[in-house]
Amino acid sequence: MTLSTPLSRLALVATIFLTLISTALAGDRALLNAIGYSEDGRYFAFEEFGVQDGSGFAYSNIYLIDIAEDKWVEGSPYRVRSEEEMTPLHVIRAQAASQAFADLEAYGIVTPADMIAFQADGEPEIDETRIAFNVPGFMGPAPRDQMYEIALDIFKAPSTEPCVDYMGQEPMGFAVNLTDLDGNTDRIYEDGHIxxxxxxxxxxxxxxxFMPFQSYSLDHAVLLVSVWAHGFEGPDRRFIVVPL
Structure with a gap:
């Protein structure tokens, strides 16, 4: 799949660079930039970016995911990290976007990602393991009388990393439970091994x-999960995708 027109190329470049001049807050709490979907909804791309704690090095990681296979495409992720503290974050993000551009073009990542639910880091008094949402309608906001709900279960799970030796704490895995509009709940993902x-x-x-722009079903929807892991100066946040 290729982008055949100058406008298509321009749209992809604009999508990637839309937020390049923004900066992450202090600490290694990666921020999220949804780049978009392929036209058929099979592929989804996003960026996580920020500044590492300890070193102060800026970084950008761009992921291109095959939703049908629930895995990264070959060559993904595209990672760029500064080698000195003086390199601005927007420069590193531009380098990562340039590195990923050929594959994003080849997979046709031109459809905007519509964010239909979001839990902000500063949002007070919420259940941090749950998020409720509905699919936006043709004629206005999403209905509120019935909602989908995602609930995470968090538990100890095996890992190849010696986390107990390093951190004195066993690593945690997670599972995702999705409740549909009729109240039926399915476990759609569960860690077996971290x-x-x-x-x-x-x-x-x-x-x-997220779901593709002008989509009205969960066929290609994805959940972005924040992963908080031990870092150099405290917990670091990164993101992973779970297809819904």
């Missing part, structure tokens, strides 16, 4: 739900 890429997780939080 991958090395997560490090030593402490906890998880459902952060956002």
């Amino acid at each position: 991958p090395k890429s997560r490090g030593c997780p402490i906890t998880y939080r459902p952060s956002a739900v």
